[in-house]
Amino acid sequence: MTSRQPRPRQRDIAKMAGVSQATVSLVLNGKPGAVGLAAETVSRVHEAARELGYVADPIAMRLAGRQNFLLGVHTFSAAFPVDIENSYYPFLAGVEQQAATRGYDLVLFTGAAPSGDHPARADAVHRLRLADGCILFGRTVPVAEIARLLDDDYPLVYIGRRDELGARLPFVGADYTDASRQVVEHLAGLGHERILYVREPDDALASDDREKGVKLGLANAGLTERAPTVVRSEGSDLTPAWVRRQVETGVTAFVAETTDVSAAARALTRAIAGAGLRYPSDVSLALLGEYVVPPVDEPVFTGFAVPRREMGRAAADLLIDLLIGASVPPVRRQALMDCEFVPGETAGPPPATHAGIQTRTKTKARRGQDA
Amino acid sequence: MTSRQPRPRQRDIAKMAGVSQATVSLVLNGKPGAVGLAAETVSRVHEAARELGYVADPIAMRLAGRQNFLLGVHTFSAAFPVDIENSYYPFLAGVEQQAATRGYDLVLFTGAAPSGDHPARADAVHRLRLADGCILFGRTVPVAEIARLLDDDYPLVYIGRRDELGARLPFVGADYTDASRQVVEHLAGLGHERILYVREPDDALASDDREKGVKLGLANAGLTERAPTVVRSEGSDLTPAWVRRQVETGVTAFVAETTDVSAAARALTRAIAGAGLRYPSDVSLALLGEYVVPPVDEPVFTGFAVPRREMGRAAADLLIDLLIGASVPPVRRQALMDCEFVPGETAGPPPATHAGIQTRTKTKARRGQDA
DNA sequence: TTGTAGGCGTTATCAG
DNA sequence: CTGATAACGCCTACAA
Numbered sequence: 051m052t053s054r055q056p057r058p059r060q061r062d063i064a065k066m067a068g069v070s071q072a073t074v075s076l077v078l079n080g081k082p083g084a085v086g087l088a089a090e091t092v093s094r095v096h097e098a099a100r101e102l103g104y105v106a107d108p109i110a111m112r113l114a115g116r117q118n119f120l121l122g123v124h125t126f127s128a129a130f131p132v133d134i135e136n137s138y139y140p141f142l143a144g145v146e147q148q149a150a151t152r153g154y155d156l157v158l159f160t161g162a163a164p165s166g167d168h169p170a171r172a173d174a175v176h177r178l179r180l181a182d183g184c185i186l187f188g189r190t191v192p193v194a195e196i197a198r199l200l201d202d203d204y205p206l207v208y209i210g211r212r213d214e215l216g217a218r219l220p221f222v223g224a225d226y227t228d229a230s231r232q233v234v235e236h237l238a239g240l241g242h243e244r245i246l247y248v249r250e251p252d253d254a255l256a257s258d259d260r261e262k263g264v265k266l267g268l269a270n271a272g273l274t275e276r277a278p279t280v281v282r283s284e285g286s287d288l289t290p291a292w293v294r295r296q297v298e299t300g301v302t303a304f305v306a307e308t309t310d311v312s313a314a315a316r317a318l319t320r321a322i323a324g325a326g327l328r329y330p331s332d333v334s335l336a337l338l339g340e341y342v343v344p345p346v347d348e349p350v351f352t353g354f355a356v357p358r359r360e361m362g363r364a365a366a367d368l369l370i371d372l373l374i375g376a377s378v379p380p381v382r383r384q385a386l387m388d389c390e391f392v393p394g395e396t397a398g399p400p401p402a403t404h405a406g407i408q409t410r411t412k413t414k415a416r417r418g419q420d421a
Numbered sequence: 422m423t424s425r426q427p428r429p430r431q432r433d434i435a436k437m438a439g440v441s442q443a444t445v446s447l448v449l450n451g452k453p454g455a456v457g458l459a460a461e462t463v464s465r466v467h468e469a470a471r472e473l474g475y476v477a478d479p480i481a482m483r484l485a486g487r488q489n490f491l492l493g494v495h496t497f498s499a500a501f502p503v504d505i506e507n508s509y510y511p512f513l514a515g516v517e518q519q520a521a522t523r524g525y526d527l528v529l530f531t532g533a534a535p536s537g538d539h540p541a542r543a544d545a546v547h548r549l550r551l552a553d554g555c556i557l558f559g560r561t562v563p564v565a566e567i568a569r570l571l572d573d574d575y576p577l578v579y580i581g582r583r584d585e586l587g588a589r590l591p592f593v594g595a596d597y598t599d600a601s602r603q604v605v606e607h608l609a610g611l612g613h614e615r616i617l618y619v620r621e622p623d624d625a626l627a628s629d630d631r632e633k634g635v636k637l638g639l640a641n642a643g644l645t646e647r648a649p650t651v652v653r654s655e656g657s658d659l660t661p662a663w664v665r666r667q668v669e670t671g672v673t674a675f676v677a678e679t680t681d682v683s684a685a686a687r688a689l690t691r692a693i694a695g696a697g698l699r700y701p702s703d704v705s706l707a708l709l710g711e712y713v714v715p716p717v718d719e720p721v722f723t724g725f726a727v728p729r730r731e732m733g734r735a736a737a738d739l740l741i742d743l744l745i746g747a748s749v750p751p752v753r754r755q756a757l758m759d760c761e762f763v764p765g766e767t768a769g770p771p772p773a774t775h776a777g778i779q780t781r782t783k784t785k786a787r788r789g790q791d792a
Numbered sequence: 793t794t795g796t797a798g799g800c801g802t803t804a805t806c807a808g
Numbered sequence: 809c810t811g812a813t814a815a816c817g818c819c820t821a822c823a824a
Binding site: 056057105106107108109110112113116118120146149150154155156157158159160161176177179180198199202203204 | 426427428474475476477478479480481483484489491517520521525526527528529530531532547548550551573
């Protein structure tokens with residue numbers, strides 16, 4: 051019950067050392083030599099500070115410093131990436147790492163819809179401003195909101211390529227187009243002629259980029275589009291029966307995009323298993339991306355690895371550079387990072403039944419791998 | 422090169438609405454009715470605030486003694502739980518979830534040592550004060566630092582049981598003692614008489630609790646300690662040869678604690694595999710805990726599940742209740758949550774060679790499960 | 793009903 | 809070399 055004495059302030063030190071508060075601040079902030087203080091004074095101050103157990107109040111320091119050394123992190127997607135299955139998590143890990151090494155803390159904006167009183171604060175985005183700058187990600191983007199922040203020169207970096215705001219929005223993206231092209235050319239190189247791309251139903255830029263890459267790959271491989279090569283689905287209609295039907299019409303390889311939760315890809319994976327088809331003897335499957343947490347008992351999927359952690363690191367690094375006003379060349383302001391091709395075990399030459407030369411497409415030589 | 426415009430302040434709103442800054446504060450803090458402001462004035466202020474995208478500066482809020490709806494998260498262990506392999510991650514997930522539903526955002530204190538001059542300042546904990554309250558975790562605890570915060574009535578909640586600070590430090594822990602007891606009694610029930618507990622070398626409370634449970638379990642099963650039952654190791658000496666030696670001297674079951682990284686447990690797992698022993702025919706292994714990310718190609722380990730996510734949720738909930746001054750009964754201020762026993766596949770009856778009745782220990786009837 | 797003034801703990805400036 | 813003095817953004821008497 052004894053009323054505890056409050057933490058010592060600079061003024062307390064000043065009193066004890068018989069100097070002014072300003073002197074205390076000077077001494078404690080390290081550049082006493084530059085200013086030229088009496089060694090005797092300096093030591094008296096240090097002594098008093100030690101004796102009182104003085105610790106600077108971080109809150110006041112930041113108020114005075116006009117920076118709070120907080121980096122915001124926010125996603126516009128439904129849930130925050132707190133789920134291990136969620137592919138956003140590695141981004142967070144990368145951001146955290148780089149923020150730490152540069153002396154910043156992170157604010158995770160939960161996008162909270164507080165129950166009760168305030169029904170889902172409409173001003174959620176504004177809260178971001180409480181950090182010095184913010185890192186955003188998520189497949190869909192509320193353009194107006196972001197434009198507003200940019201108008202106010204609020205420092206923002208998006209993880210993932212964005213074109214809705216032209217050159218205004220800095221980002222660190224992954225080169226999905228080129229990676230997808232590579233994957234498709236790999237399949238074509240194995241001898242596949244009918245390749246089906248299963249993408250999510252929404253119009254996310256990441257999906258469009260992949261589709262572009264798929265078509266580029268098909269074209270490069272000389273595979274003309276005789277039948278639809280793209281299917282949009284959120285997963286529920288990707289049944290074993292559907293898979294069998296596709297295979298019967300000549301499809302020998304599927305290509306599915308992975309996303310934050312990879313609904314379509316996971317559904318397709320299950321459907322193929324449900325249809326009793328094996329990789330790669332019965333059918334080939336390549337992911338345009340990879341599973342962060344692979345389904346159990348599954349092989350390593352052919353696809354590509356998105357350098358999420360590195361992207362997170364790069365994004366934090368970029369944001370901080372923008373914050374401190376460092377000069378940032380355009381190529382770094384809007385960066386695309388390469389994805390590494392993953393050979394995996396789910397893609398091989400098409401089954402013999404379908405491998406016959408039944409079309410005139412100038413398929414490249416079958417440099418198929420051993421099955 | 423253009424200097425960024427600062428975020429809007431109350432004075433900006435005041436200017437735009439043609440009122441004083443104090444009025445803005447009054448209006449924005451909700452009690453305009455009580456004071457009796459003109460409805461017209463109130464709406465003008467709100468309008469201006471919305472237009473400017475005003476958000477109260479969290480730092481200034483705290484300086485002025487108000488709350489900023491930020492919950493801190495900090496760990497004293499080496500790295501922040503950004504690593505998926507790290508068992509701390511689920512805590513974060515739970516905290517995030519509960520914080521979101523109650524309208525708080527999270528500050529991840531990265532524990533950064535700002536590059537250059539000060540190499541890892543000892544007063545880093547004080548940064549935490551920036552948030553309204555803070556959730557802590559980690560095996561080791563800088564008691565002095567925490568006591569300091571508690572002295573200042575800074576709201577803290579530890580995830581994990583702590584006794585260094587008596588009743589002062591609220592926590593949400595897991596009942597390792599009881600869970601460990603259960604595991605050992607399960608092994609004893611299977612017929613094991615020589616059980617060896619492998620624990621980490623440090624004196625973490627979590628390890629002590631487990632050890633207590635192990636000994637309790639042994640005692641309950643009537644297994645007197647004829648030989649050392651506890652081995653401390655950080656892993657490097659847990660070789661296949663060592664395992665073989667233990668088995669030759671009669672050990673039929675190992676019990677290993679898992680931690681944030683589970684160094685000892687993972688080493689033991691590898692050593693047993695390296696010794697060519699199979700579960701549970703050659704040897705039994707039970708974890709005092711579980712692997713967050715299990716080693717590949719391994720069976721489901723016998724052990725118990727720490728309800729990490731729930732603990733995280735409970736911790737956030739508790740902290741917020743403390744923050745808002747809700748009444749919190751002692752049993753919730755220092756809570757222990759039950760861990761669920763996981764039968765797993767790595768524990769079975771001891772091999773016949775060792776199962777003979779060669780001692781006089783009054784072993785309970787062998788109610789062993791089917792192998 | 794609104795504005796003025798003082799305080800929270802720092803940092804920074806500028807005469808003396 | 810030092811000691812006032814003024815920010816920093818906000819809250820809260822108290823005065824008008």
